[in-house]
Amino acid sequence: MKRAKVRKERGAFIDEIQDWFRQRNSFWTLVSFVCLVSIFILQILVILLSGINPHVRNGIYSILVPLLVFFVVSIFWRGSTPTTLSLVGVMCLYVGMFFVFAELGSLKVMPPQMANRLGYGIMHEGPPVDAVSDFYFLMGIFALVLSMAVAFRPSIFRARGTPTWVPYPVWATDNDPxxxxxxxxxxxxxxxxxxxxxxxxxxxxxxxxxxxxxxxxxxxxxxxxxxxxxxxxxxxxxxxxxxxxxxxxxxxxx
Known part of the structure; x- marks a missing residue:
């Protein structure tokens, strides 16, 4: 009985959070799109300005992190799948847009890797830093776009004839309330x-x-x-x- 009460209170608390966000659905939808577009614009500006100042990426931390945080906050209440995709996306974007250059900004290529094959050490040259950064950026953007697609149009990914998922349980009077x-x-x-x-x-x-x-x-x-x-x-x-x-x-x- 106590466990059922705790489960009920936890469910009511989650419902209150979702209801608060749902009442401001238009605002949080706008936040999601604005953050995504702003990340695109920020990346373009950084690419253009990097030719003038190679250290410009070191200054985007204070802009990039709030954008990523706001995006996650605007999407997490829509479900566990959009939340997971958004978290993966923001981590990839953070690595691709800032972390790689903060750690290896002075290098043109990634550090070489030593592979041991049959007792012989083989040196493999690392990929260019820009290529690694672009890869993480594209993966991050793809994850964010996918999270928004799942959040706003989940029917796109649902096979025809499968049961429709709903955010709240369906009430039935079959059981004694x-x-x-x-x-x-x-x-x-x-x-x-x-x-x-x-x-x-x-x-x-x-x-x-x-x-x-x-x-x-x-x-x-x-x-x-x-x-x-x-x-x-x-x-x-x-x-x-x-x-x-x-x-x-x-x-x-x-």
Missing amino acids: KLSYGRSVMRLIPVQSLLRFADQHLVARYRYIQILIGGRIYFVSPDDWVPEGSNVIREKESGSLLGITKVPDGFNIW
Whole structure:
């Protein structure tokens, strides 16, 4: 029972974080794109200015690191896969745009490597520093672009006919809600009773809408029943319903 309570509180805390970011979805989307474009521009400027001042890369640390951090913050709440890809991407970009030149800036090529073959030492010349830097930069950009694609359009990578992933669990009244939410759940009420009069004709477009039940957000069918005291989650600015529409509208990523 104690473990279930801890799991429930942890889930509620995660839901609160996601809800806070989701209410500012437009802002964080803009941050993601601005950071990505800024990294491109920064790399171009560094390449152009390196011919004038070879040590210009040493001065981009204070600009590059905040851009990378802001990108990760803007994307991590969208899922574990975008978070992993963004972390891989920012590490590659940090290595390619700064670390390689900070460590080997005075060298034109990487240090040679000694390989031992059948008792004989063979010296292998290292690749050019610029080539290593470009490789890490391209890998980093690819990872960031891929993380944004997974975050904003996950359906692109989903095989046709596979189950659709949703960020919240789907509510079902098959199980006794008292088992999960205690004696405070006395009776169930129809979802329709939680809606405004203006929402009655709009809710037919939704397969699921977001409802706060027992301190946790669920996707609930408009025709289902929920515990008394549940609340419909609405968009902060417009007050419109949030959920999954029956017919994709081109902007619904689920």
